[in-house]
Amino acid sequence: xxxxxxxxxxxxxxxxxxxxxxxxxxxxxxxxxxxxxxxxxxxxxxxxxxxxxxxxxxxxxxxxxxxxxxxxxxxxxxxxxxxxxxxxxxxxxxxxxxxxxxxxxxxxxxxxxxxxxxxxxxxxxxxxxxxxxxxxxxxxxxxxxxxxxxxxxxxxxxxxxxxxxxxxxxxxxxxxxxxxxxxxxxxxxxxxxxxxxxxxxxxxxxxxxxxxxxxxxxxxxxxxxxxxxxxxxxxxxxxxxxxxxxxxxxxxxxxxxxxxxxxxxxxxxxxxxxxxxxxxxxxxxxxxxxxxxxxxxxxxxxxxxxxxxxxxxxxxxxxxxxxxxxxxxxxxxxxxxxxxxxxxxxxxxxxxxxxxxxxxxxxxxxxxxxxxxxxxxxxxxxxxxxxxxxxxxxxxxxxxxxxxxxxxxxxxxxxxx
RNA sequence: GCCGGGGUGGGGUAGCGGUAUCCUUGGGGACUGUGGAUCCCUUGACCCGGGUUCGAAUCCCGGCCCCGGCCCCA
Numbered sequence: 001x002x003x004x005x006x007x008x009x010x011x012x013x014x015x016x017x018x019x020x021x022x023x024x025x026x027x028x029x030x031x032x033x034x035x036x037x038x039x040x041x042x043x044x045x046x047x048x049x050x051x052x053x054x055x056x057x058x059x060x061x062x063x064x065x066x067x068x069x070x071x072x073x074x075x076x077x078x079x080x081x082x083x084x085x086x087x088x089x090x091x092x093x094x095x096x097x098x099x100x101x102x103x104x105x106x107x108x109x110x111x112x113x114x115x116x117x118x119x120x121x122x123x124x125x126x127x128x129x130x131x132x133x134x135x136x137x138x139x140x141x142x143x144x145x146x147x148x149x150x151x152x153x154x155x156x157x158x159x160x161x162x163x164x165x166x167x168x169x170x171x172x173x174x175x176x177x178x179x180x181x182x183x184x185x186x187x188x189x190x191x192x193x194x195x196x197x198x199x200x201x202x203x204x205x206x207x208x209x210x211x212x213x214x215x216x217x218x219x220x221x222x223x224x225x226x227x228x229x230x231x232x233x234x235x236x237x238x239x240x241x242x243x244x245x246x247x248x249x250x251x252x253x254x255x256x257x258x259x260x261x262x263x264x265x266x267x268x269x270x271x272x273x274x275x276x277x278x279x280x281x282x283x284x285x286x287x288x289x290x291x292x293x294x295x296x297x298x299x300x301x302x303x304x305x306x307x308x309x310x311x312x313x314x315x316x317x318x319x320x321x322x323x324x325x326x327x328x329x330x331x332x333x334x335x336x337x338x339x340x341x342x343x344x345x346x347x348x349x350x351x352x353x354x355x356x357x358x359x360x361x362x363x364x365x366x367x368x369x370x371x372x373x374x375x376x377x378x379x380x381x382x383x384x385x386x387x388x389x390x391x392x393x394x395x396x397x398x399x400x401x402x403x404x405x406x407x408x409x410x411x412x413x414x415x416x417x
Numbered sequence: 418g419c420c421g422g423g424g425u426g427g428g429g430u431a432g433c434g435g436u437a438u439c440c441u442u443g444g445g446g447a448c449u450g451u452g453g454a455u456c457c458c459u460u461g462a463c464c465c466g467g468g469u470u471c472g473a474a475u476c477c478c479g480g481c482c483c484c485g486g487c488c489c490c491a
Contacts, residue, residue: 364452366452
């Protein structure tokens with residue numbers, strides 16, 4: 001027997017119904033915000049991803065050489081592809097450009113709860129503008145996606161890496177060292193950072209200042225404790241717009257560093273607290289990527305939502321309700337009614353109902369049992385007596401009530417309920 | 418890459434040195450025009466590969482996969 005590759009999943013009909021429901025709700029949110037869908041290739045030149053990402057991402061990429069000896073990679077994320085697409089073909093589209101995508105991504109990691117080697121993301125990029133209102137727009141979309149998916153318990157944290165990045169770069173000078181410090185901030189590894197500061201004889205004052213800023217997590221008012229700067233003013237303005245959008249429960253978290261390579265300003269994350277270790281369901285921020293791929297510098301803001309994690313978080317709250325798979329199951333009472341039954345089911349289907357008919361030549365008793373076990377809403381029983389009157393017996397599978405209706409009226413009768 | 422805990426029919430389980438239990442599900446029948454009840458029949462499993470042994474689902478080693486955690490991240 002051939003097993004499914006490690007870290008991948010098969011999704012059955014019931015699970016897919018739930019996933020599609022969640023996905024459609026988030027797609028609709030994107031559409032409502034004026035974002036248009038794009039689809040990019042599942043694999044790209046490996047270089048597209050190695051250019052912008054650090055060694056970490058490269059190590060966990062699925063890379064292979066194709067038959068033309070090109071180095072290709074399964075996409076570990078989709079933002080890079082969208083930006084490439086933008087640079088290649090959309091750079092003179094009217095701004096702001098609003099794009100969203102849904103797709104599978106691949107990372108060679110060790111699977112655990114909420115982490116898979118093939119996973120699914122929905123993301124959006126707002127290209128061509130950088131100001132508090134465009135960042136707020138993107139945050140509002142992310143929050144609306146999560147909300148319309150039906151999730152209730154989640155935490156939005158917004159930060160700005162400009163402050164720390166500028167401070168660290170300025171005070172430390174050495175670019176590589178500064179990068180390491182930012183990394184430690186991201187991990188909140190104060191011990192390691194302290195040791196490093198001692199070893200390099202860096203001023204203790206700077207350490208305290210960095211730690212104090214990175215530790216600022218909470219309400220917007222926290223910013224009042226910080227020296228007024230471009231970044232604090234930016235965030236205050238951003239929160240003001242969010243409020244106008246009806247989003248008031250965002251927290252400040254100046255400790256978010258995220259990837260640290262390409263994010264330049266606002267950064268934000270959303271957690272679903274009940275998820276455990278892998279509780280982050282979304283990450284995003286503003287960046288400038290296009291010049292990396294040979295385009296003009298363009299400011300963008302984007303995010304990516306982990307669909308798998310959203311589904312997990314939703315199911316931790318309550319079961320995702322999906323409609324019954326079948327509206328009607330047509331059962332012939334006797335063998336000589338079978339042809340009539342096919343005609344009935346064909347008509348129901350053409351009227352847009354989810355309808356099915358016995359294909360196993362089963363007895364009426366077995367057919368009703370089957371209809372029950374697949375959760376059909378109605379059994380449409382066709383027999384000799386009914387056929388003579390161009391009627392059928394419509395049986396409500398839940399209540400057991402049944403009545404005769406004209407064959408022409410089945411769909412409208414079912415739609416009534 | 419590292420650390421725990423696991424892998425017995427489709428799902429859930431018992432057995433833990435003598436080739437497998439029970440429940441459920443699937444198919445058929447009792448029931449030839451009325452289901453979710455009962456009864457009967459039937460399909461179907463010891464993750465893979467080595468080793469120890471007269472004999473391995475059971476013990477040992479390696480691998481694969483699953484669950485959870487670290488790292489990293491969605």
